[in-house]
Amino acid sequence: MPASSSSSAAAAAAAWTTPLHRGGGGCCLLRVHGRFLHHQHRPRRSRCRPFVVRPLMASLLVAAAPAPVSRRTAAEEAVYEVVLRQAALVDEAAAAGRVTPPAGAPRRWANVGSWGLLGDAYDRCGEVCAEYAKTFYLGTQLMTPDRRKAVWAIYVWCRRTDELVDGPNSSYITPKALDRWEKRLEDLFEGRPYDMYDAALSDTVSKFPVDIQPFKDMIEGMRLDLWKSRYKSFDELYLYCYYVAGTVGLMTVPVMGIAPDSKASTESVYNAALALGIANQLTNILRDVGEDSRRGRIYLPLDELAEADLTEDDIFRGKVTDKWRKFMKGQIQRARLFFDEAENGVAHLDSASRWPVLASLWLYRQILDAIEANDYNNFTKRAYVGKAKKLLSLPVAYARAAVAS
Ligand SMILES: CC(C)=CCC/C(C)=C/CC/C(C)=C/CC/C(C)=C/[C@@H]1[C@@H](COP(=O)(O)OP(=O)(O)O)[C@]1(C)CC/C=C(\C)CC/C=C(\C)CCC=C(C)C
Ligand SMILES: [Mn+2]
Numbered sequence: 001m002p003a004s005s006s007s008s009a010a011a012a013a014a015a016w017t018t019p020l021h022r023g024g025g026g027c028c029l030l031r032v033h034g035r036f037l038h039h040q041h042r043p044r045r046s047r048c049r050p051f052v053v054r055p056l057m058a059s060l061l062v063a064a065a066p067a068p069v070s071r072r073t074a075a076e077e078a079v080y081e082v083v084l085r086q087a088a089l090v091d092e093a094a095a096a097g098r099v100t101p102p103a104g105a106p107r108r109w110a111n112v113g114s115w116g117l118l119g120d121a122y123d124r125c126g127e128v129c130a131e132y133a134k135t136f137y138l139g140t141q142l143m144t145p146d147r148r149k150a151v152w153a154i155y156v157w158c159r160r161t162d163e164l165v166d167g168p169n170s171s172y173i174t175p176k177a178l179d180r181w182e183k184r185l186e187d188l189f190e191g192r193p194y195d196m197y198d199a200a201l202s203d204t205v206s207k208f209p210v211d212i213q214p215f216k217d218m219i220e221g222m223r224l225d226l227w228k229s230r231y232k233s234f235d236e237l238y239l240y241c242y243y244v245a246g247t248v249g250l251m252t253v254p255v256m257g258i259a260p261d262s263k264a265s266t267e268s269v270y271n272a273a274l275a276l277g278i279a280n281q282l283t284n285i286l287r288d289v290g291e292d293s294r295r296g297r298i299y300l301p302l303d304e305l306a307e308a309d310l311t312e313d314d315i316f317r318g319k320v321t322d323k324w325r326k327f328m329k330g331q332i333q334r335a336r337l338f339f340d341e342a343e344n345g346v347a348h349l350d351s352a353s354r355w356p357v358l359a360s361l362w363l364y365r366q367i368l369d370a371i372e373a374n375d376y377n378n379f380t381k382r383a384y385v386g387k388a389k390k391l392l393s394l395p396v397a398y399a400r401a402a403v404a405s
Contacts, residue, residue: 074235075235075236075239075242076235076238078239079238079239079242079246079274082213082214082250083267083270083274084267085213086211086213086214086250086254086270087265087266087267087269087270088266089211089254090209090254090258090266090270091266092209093209094266117199118199118200118203120196121153121196121197121199121200121203122149122152122153122200122203124196124197124200125149125152125153125156125197125200126148126152128152128155128156128159128197129152129155129156132159133155135359135363135390135394136155136356136359136360137152138356138394139355139356139357139360139394140152140356142352142355142356143352143353143356144352146207147255147256147257147350147352149200149204150204150207150208150255151252151256152200153197153200153201153203153204154201154204154210154248154251154252154255156197156200157197157198157201157215158248161181161218161219162222162244164177164222165222165226166225173226175223175226178219178223181219182216182219184198185212185215185219188201188202188205189202189205189212204255208254208255209254210251210254210255211250211254213250214247214248214250214251215247215251217242217243217247218247218248221240221242221243221244222244224240224243225244229296229297229298230298230302231298231299231301231302232301232302232303233301233302233303233304234301234304234334236301237299237300237301240281240299241278241281241282241285242277242278244281245277245278245280245281245284246274246277246281248277249270249274249275249277250273250274252273253270253273253349256349256350256353256357257349257350257353258348258349259347259348259349259350260350262347262348264345264348268345268348269345269348269349271341271345272341272342272343272345272346272348273342273345275338275339275341275342275345276338276339276342276345276357276361278338279335279336279338279339279341280364282331282334282335282338283335283364283365283367283368285299286328286331286332286335286367286368286371286378287370287378287382287383288378289315289378290318290378290380291382293315293316293318293379298312300315300331304327304330305327308323308327308330309323310323310324310327318379318380319379320375320376320377320379324376325375328371328376328378329376332368332371332372335368336365336368339364343361346358346361346401346404351401351402354401355397355398355401355402358397358400358401358404359393359394359398362393362396362397363385363393366385366389366393367383367384367385368383370383370384370385371383
């Protein structure tokens, strides 16, 4: 059973009774244009819940109904518990005055470091990153060497994890194989890496307050992909998106760092990071509807499809109709809400980390524009952002990141 499941069971029980304002006074919700915005005036360590695009709220927004604020869904509650734990870890490290371990502390994985192989391991991670994610690799060049290398190591682990279920050997991947991958993850967190990519990550997690839970949760998402090909509601889909993508935000914030002068709570920065992962994955899903359907998969909320008077067969037939356009407009609107929340958080990241995050956010968000430009034909036309637009985003994001505060 995944570690997150135990908390999700408790969360499920609490979900119908927990008010949005668990922290008491000190903050308030404002309703603006049908959205609830959180007005926050609490110190960094506050536990008061910041504004976050909630799955239930987002579903209702898509259905153009009024959004309730008093209830949290089971999926949201489960994810929120992880967010709180990650934020607390970063706060503890900051309170102890460190991002890296105290000087002289035993390194969990010292041998290879002293042989100089660690440098090679990180270089290989950088090469993989440069090959698979050029723009993002470019963005990491502004970061301090330690942070840049750490993000590469996380990237490579994520890419390898995804390759297990999506790569050339995916047909051989069983739940047992994923269990072994998880054991390997535990080993590397304990300072016993299996290969050089693991070694780089092992070193990274010994230097930064990175927790194992989001990594385990990503493996859980891959487990889902082995057997689940339908999502009944947005709540179910939200949890999947958290597993495979929201987790990336939680893994990387401790490395990217929070701006020392930021007044935002750690928790709200984590929520923004989570939102970016969710937004990216929702965009992935909307871009790949046709491709996924040809693999027998529908990553769209079935209840919302039914409300739009669309059936699974409509997806498999892949005909762009007015009903489909209307449905897609709602889905795109929801993804944009998550991007908006993420964008608000970027200014609170360490200044050197803002540019790559903002650039990647803008590039991904433009895929939604491309779906619109394709007249919502995501069955047979792949939405992509052209090279010119990509190149233009980089300096614009750079300028914006430089002035963000
Ligand atoms: C405050 C604030 C906004 C902080 C930002 C925090 C941050 C850096 C968040 C990163 C969000 C992000 C890039 C999420 C990745 C989402 C994603 C695309 C996940 C993909 C999953 C599965 O997709 P699928 O199989 O459906 O699609 P494909 O056809 O395979 O594409 C993933 C493929 C999971 C694996 C994820 C990666 C390989 C990306 C990992 C990226 C990093 C570690 C670097 C992130 C850093 C920057 C600067 C963006
Ligand atoms: Mn994939």
